[in-house]
Amino acid sequence: xxxxxxxxxxxxxxxxxxxxxxxxxxxxxxxxxxxxxxxxxxxxxxxxxxxxxxxxxxxxxxxxxxxxxxxxxxxxxxxxxxxxxxxxxxxxxxxxxxxxxxxxxxxxxxxxxxxxxxxxxxxxxxxxxxxxxxxxxxxxxxxxxxxxxxxxxxxxxxxxxxxxxxxxxxxxxxxxxxxxxxxxxxxxxxxxxxxxxxxxxxxxxxxxxxxxxxxxxxxxxxxx
Numbered sequence: 001x002x003x004x005x006x007x008x009x010x011x012x013x014x015x016x017x018x019x020x021x022x023x024x025x026x027x028x029x030x031x032x033x034x035x036x037x038x039x040x041x042x043x044x045x046x047x048x049x050x051x052x053x054x055x056x057x058x059x060x061x062x063x064x065x066x067x068x069x070x071x072x073x074x075x076x077x078x079x080x081x082x083x084x085x086x087x088x089x090x091x092x093x094x095x096x097x098x099x100x101x102x103x104x105x106x107x108x109x110x111x112x113x114x115x116x117x118x119x120x121x122x123x124x125x126x127x128x129x130x131x132x133x134x135x136x137x138x139x140x141x142x143x144x145x146x147x148x149x150x151x152x153x154x155x156x157x158x159x160x161x162x163x164x165x166x167x168x169x170x171x172x173x174x175x176x177x178x179x180x181x182x183x184x185x186x187x188x189x190x191x192x193x194x195x196x197x198x199x200x201x202x203x204x205x206x207x208x209x210x211x212x213x214x215x216x217x218x219x220x221x222x223x224x
Contacts, residue, residue: 004055011064011094018087020064023055024100030130030212031060031104033091035121037112037136038078041065046190046197047111050135053201054109059208060101064091066117081141084117085124092121092128105130105212108151109204112189116141123148131211133204136164136189139171146171152178154207156200158187178211 004025011018021042032054034047042063051061066087071077088108095101106129110118115137122129123145132153139146139155153175155168165183172181182203187196 009062009064009098011090013090016068018065018068018090020062020091022098022100023051023061023063025055025058025060027058028060028101028104029058030107030208031062031095031101032107032109032208033062033088033095034064035066035084035088035108035110035114035118036063037114040111040114041067041072044111046135047109049197050109050201050204054205054208057205057209059107059205059212060104062091062095062101066091066114079113081113081116081120084114085120088117088121089125089128092125096128107131107133107208107212109133109135110137111135113138113141115139119149119153120145122151122153126150130213131208133207134168135200135204136161136191138164138167140167142171146174147176149175150177152207152211153180154203155179155181156203157181157183158189158191158196159183159185160187161189164189180207 007022009020009022042065066084092106108118115134119142129151132151134155157165157168184196184199191197
Protein backbone atom coordinates (compact mmCIF):
# COMPACT_ATOMS: atom_id res chain seq x y z
CA UNK A 1 0.00 0.00 0.00
CA UNK A 2 1.27 3.45 -0.89
CA UNK A 3 1.95 5.87 1.97
CA UNK A 4 -0.52 8.70 2.23
CA UNK A 5 -0.88 12.07 3.92
CA UNK A 6 -3.96 13.75 5.40
CA UNK A 7 -4.27 17.55 5.41
CA UNK A 8 -6.84 19.89 6.92
CA UNK A 9 -7.69 22.49 4.25
CA UNK A 10 -9.85 25.59 3.95
CA UNK A 11 -11.49 26.98 0.85
CA UNK A 12 -12.39 30.65 0.97
CA UNK A 13 -14.59 32.35 -1.62
CA UNK A 14 -16.91 35.37 -1.61
CA UNK A 15 -16.74 35.79 2.14
CA UNK A 16 -17.36 32.15 3.06
CA UNK A 17 -14.92 29.60 4.41
CA UNK A 18 -15.44 25.88 3.94
CA UNK A 19 -13.41 23.26 5.83
CA UNK A 20 -12.16 20.07 4.27
CA UNK A 21 -9.90 17.05 4.62
CA UNK A 22 -7.54 16.29 1.75
CA UNK A 23 -6.16 12.76 1.55
CA UNK A 24 -3.13 12.28 -0.68
CA UNK A 25 -1.53 8.96 -1.60
CA UNK A 26 2.07 9.06 -2.77
CA UNK A 27 1.30 9.13 -6.50
CA UNK A 28 -2.39 9.97 -7.04
CA UNK A 29 -3.94 9.06 -10.38
CA UNK A 30 -6.97 11.33 -9.80
CA UNK A 31 -8.85 13.11 -7.04
CA UNK A 32 -12.37 12.44 -5.74
CA UNK A 33 -14.49 15.28 -4.30
CA UNK A 34 -17.22 14.10 -1.92
CA UNK A 35 -20.69 15.65 -1.77
CA UNK A 36 -22.30 14.60 1.50
CA UNK A 37 -25.94 13.95 2.26
CA UNK A 38 -28.20 16.22 4.28
CA UNK A 39 -26.97 16.89 7.80
CA UNK A 40 -23.55 15.38 7.10
CA UNK A 41 -20.08 16.72 6.38
CA UNK A 42 -16.40 15.97 6.20
CA UNK A 43 -16.51 13.76 9.31
CA UNK A 44 -19.12 11.37 7.88
CA UNK A 45 -17.84 7.93 8.96
CA UNK A 46 -19.31 6.27 5.86
CA UNK A 47 -17.70 8.67 3.42
CA UNK A 48 -14.44 8.57 5.35
CA UNK A 49 -14.46 4.78 5.02
CA UNK A 50 -14.95 5.01 1.26
CA UNK A 51 -12.31 7.74 1.01
CA UNK A 52 -9.69 5.59 2.74
CA UNK A 53 -10.42 2.74 0.33
CA UNK A 54 -10.07 5.04 -2.67
CA UNK A 55 -6.79 6.36 -1.30
CA UNK A 56 -5.37 2.83 -1.01
CA UNK A 57 -6.39 2.43 -4.66
CA UNK A 58 -4.31 5.45 -5.66
CA UNK A 59 -6.83 8.31 -5.62
CA UNK A 60 -6.61 11.55 -3.66
CA UNK A 61 -9.82 12.52 -1.86
CA UNK A 62 -11.42 15.75 -0.68
CA UNK A 63 -14.02 15.47 2.09
CA UNK A 64 -15.40 19.00 2.32
CA UNK A 65 -18.23 20.67 4.18
CA UNK A 66 -20.40 22.15 1.45
CA UNK A 67 -22.08 24.47 3.96
CA UNK A 68 -20.74 26.75 6.69
CA UNK A 69 -21.79 25.91 10.28
CA UNK A 70 -24.48 28.63 10.20
CA UNK A 71 -25.80 27.41 6.86
CA UNK A 72 -25.88 23.82 8.10
CA UNK A 73 -28.44 24.89 10.74
CA UNK A 74 -30.77 26.23 8.02
CA UNK A 75 -32.88 23.35 6.67
CA UNK A 76 -33.65 25.31 3.52
CA UNK A 77 -29.97 25.43 2.62
CA UNK A 78 -29.40 21.79 3.59
CA UNK A 79 -31.75 20.85 0.76
CA UNK A 80 -30.75 23.67 -1.62
CA UNK A 81 -29.34 21.52 -4.43
CA UNK A 82 -28.40 24.56 -6.52
CA UNK A 83 -26.28 25.89 -3.65
CA UNK A 84 -24.69 22.50 -2.96
CA UNK A 85 -23.81 22.13 -6.65
CA UNK A 86 -22.26 25.61 -6.59
CA UNK A 87 -20.07 24.59 -3.65
CA UNK A 88 -19.03 21.31 -5.28
CA UNK A 89 -17.97 23.21 -8.40
CA UNK A 90 -16.02 25.56 -6.13
CA UNK A 91 -14.25 22.52 -4.67
CA UNK A 92 -13.44 21.20 -8.15
CA UNK A 93 -11.91 24.52 -9.16
CA UNK A 94 -9.90 24.63 -5.94
CA UNK A 95 -8.55 21.16 -6.62
CA UNK A 96 -7.48 22.17 -10.12
CA UNK A 97 -5.64 25.20 -8.71
CA UNK A 98 -4.17 23.56 -5.60
CA UNK A 99 -0.49 22.71 -5.94
CA UNK A 100 -0.83 19.09 -4.80
CA UNK A 101 -3.83 18.22 -7.00
CA UNK A 102 -3.48 20.50 -10.03
CA UNK A 103 -3.60 18.48 -13.23
CA UNK A 104 -5.41 15.53 -11.66
CA UNK A 105 -8.76 14.62 -13.15
CA UNK A 106 -11.63 15.13 -10.70
CA UNK A 107 -14.33 12.61 -9.85
CA UNK A 108 -17.45 13.18 -7.75
CA UNK A 109 -18.75 10.83 -5.06
CA UNK A 110 -22.22 11.90 -3.96
CA UNK A 111 -24.29 10.45 -1.11
CA UNK A 112 -28.06 10.92 -0.72
CA UNK A 113 -28.88 14.58 -1.52
CA UNK A 114 -25.21 15.13 -2.33
CA UNK A 115 -25.63 12.86 -5.34
CA UNK A 116 -28.23 15.25 -6.74
CA UNK A 117 -25.74 18.09 -6.30
CA UNK A 118 -22.96 16.07 -7.95
CA UNK A 119 -25.11 15.30 -10.99
CA UNK A 120 -26.22 18.91 -11.35
CA UNK A 121 -22.62 20.14 -11.02
CA UNK A 122 -21.49 17.62 -13.64
CA UNK A 123 -24.16 18.81 -16.07
CA UNK A 124 -23.33 22.48 -15.55
CA UNK A 125 -19.56 22.10 -16.01
CA UNK A 126 -19.03 18.80 -17.84
CA UNK A 127 -15.29 19.25 -18.41
CA UNK A 128 -14.69 19.66 -14.66
CA UNK A 129 -15.44 16.00 -13.84
CA UNK A 130 -14.36 12.68 -15.29
CA UNK A 131 -16.63 10.21 -13.47
CA UNK A 132 -19.40 10.11 -10.85
CA UNK A 133 -20.42 7.59 -8.20
CA UNK A 134 -23.69 7.94 -6.28
CA UNK A 135 -24.30 6.10 -2.97
CA UNK A 136 -27.93 5.84 -1.92
CA UNK A 137 -28.40 8.91 -4.07
CA UNK A 138 -31.32 11.19 -4.82
CA UNK A 139 -30.72 11.74 -8.55
CA UNK A 140 -34.29 12.99 -8.84
CA UNK A 141 -33.10 16.19 -7.16
CA UNK A 142 -30.99 16.91 -10.26
CA UNK A 143 -34.19 16.95 -12.30
CA UNK A 144 -33.76 18.38 -15.79
CA UNK A 145 -29.96 18.26 -15.51
CA UNK A 146 -29.81 14.45 -15.77
CA UNK A 147 -29.92 14.29 -19.57
CA UNK A 148 -27.00 16.75 -19.74
CA UNK A 149 -24.57 14.67 -17.67
CA UNK A 150 -21.72 13.39 -19.84
CA UNK A 151 -19.42 11.86 -17.20
CA UNK A 152 -19.75 8.08 -16.72
CA UNK A 153 -22.08 7.58 -13.76
CA UNK A 154 -22.42 4.66 -11.34
CA UNK A 155 -25.56 4.48 -9.19
CA UNK A 156 -25.24 2.36 -6.03
CA UNK A 157 -28.44 1.60 -4.12
CA UNK A 158 -29.30 -0.64 -1.20
CA UNK A 159 -31.51 -3.59 -2.00
CA UNK A 160 -33.78 -2.75 0.96
CA UNK A 161 -34.07 0.95 0.02
CA UNK A 162 -37.26 0.60 -2.03
CA UNK A 163 -38.23 4.21 -2.85
CA UNK A 164 -34.65 5.16 -3.66
CA UNK A 165 -34.29 2.13 -5.96
CA UNK A 166 -37.22 3.45 -8.00
CA UNK A 167 -35.71 6.95 -8.12
CA UNK A 168 -32.43 5.55 -9.40
CA UNK A 169 -34.07 3.29 -11.95
CA UNK A 170 -35.93 6.30 -13.30
CA UNK A 171 -32.75 8.37 -13.36
CA UNK A 172 -30.95 5.60 -15.24
CA UNK A 173 -33.41 5.96 -18.11
CA UNK A 174 -32.82 9.74 -18.23
CA UNK A 175 -29.03 9.60 -18.17
CA UNK A 176 -27.51 9.52 -21.66
CA UNK A 177 -23.89 9.03 -20.54
CA UNK A 178 -22.15 5.74 -19.81
CA UNK A 179 -24.05 4.47 -16.82
CA UNK A 180 -24.62 1.54 -14.51
CA UNK A 181 -26.99 0.74 -11.63
CA UNK A 182 -25.76 -1.66 -8.94
CA UNK A 183 -28.20 -2.79 -6.25
CA UNK A 184 -26.41 -4.03 -3.12
CA UNK A 185 -28.37 -6.95 -1.64
CA UNK A 186 -29.49 -6.59 1.98
CA UNK A 187 -28.39 -2.96 2.27
CA UNK A 188 -30.54 -0.17 3.68
CA UNK A 189 -30.24 3.51 2.77
CA UNK A 190 -27.17 4.09 4.97
CA UNK A 191 -25.43 0.79 4.11
CA UNK A 192 -25.03 -0.03 7.79
CA UNK A 193 -25.34 -3.80 7.33
CA UNK A 194 -22.15 -5.92 7.55
CA UNK A 195 -20.17 -5.93 4.31
CA UNK A 196 -22.42 -3.54 2.39
CA UNK A 197 -20.30 -0.41 2.74
CA UNK A 198 -17.27 -2.48 1.76
CA UNK A 199 -19.06 -3.38 -1.46
CA UNK A 200 -19.81 0.30 -2.09
CA UNK A 201 -16.12 1.14 -1.66
CA UNK A 202 -15.05 -1.64 -4.02
CA UNK A 203 -17.57 -0.64 -6.69
CA UNK A 204 -16.58 3.02 -6.43
CA UNK A 205 -12.90 2.18 -6.82
CA UNK A 206 -13.68 -0.02 -9.82
CA UNK A 207 -15.59 2.81 -11.51
CA UNK A 208 -12.99 5.48 -10.91
CA UNK A 209 -10.16 3.18 -11.98
CA UNK A 210 -12.03 2.52 -15.20
CA UNK A 211 -13.01 6.07 -16.09
CA UNK A 212 -10.69 8.57 -14.40
CA UNK A 213 -7.64 9.04 -16.57
CA UNK A 214 -4.25 10.20 -15.27
CA UNK A 215 -3.96 12.64 -18.18
CA UNK A 216 -6.87 14.97 -17.43
CA UNK A 217 -6.14 17.34 -20.30
CA UNK A 218 -6.23 14.56 -22.89
CA UNK A 219 -9.56 13.37 -21.51
CA UNK A 220 -11.02 16.88 -21.62
CA UNK A 221 -9.98 17.29 -25.23
CA UNK A 222 -11.51 13.93 -26.19
CA UNK A 223 -14.86 14.97 -24.68
CA UNK A 224 -14.94 18.56 -26.01
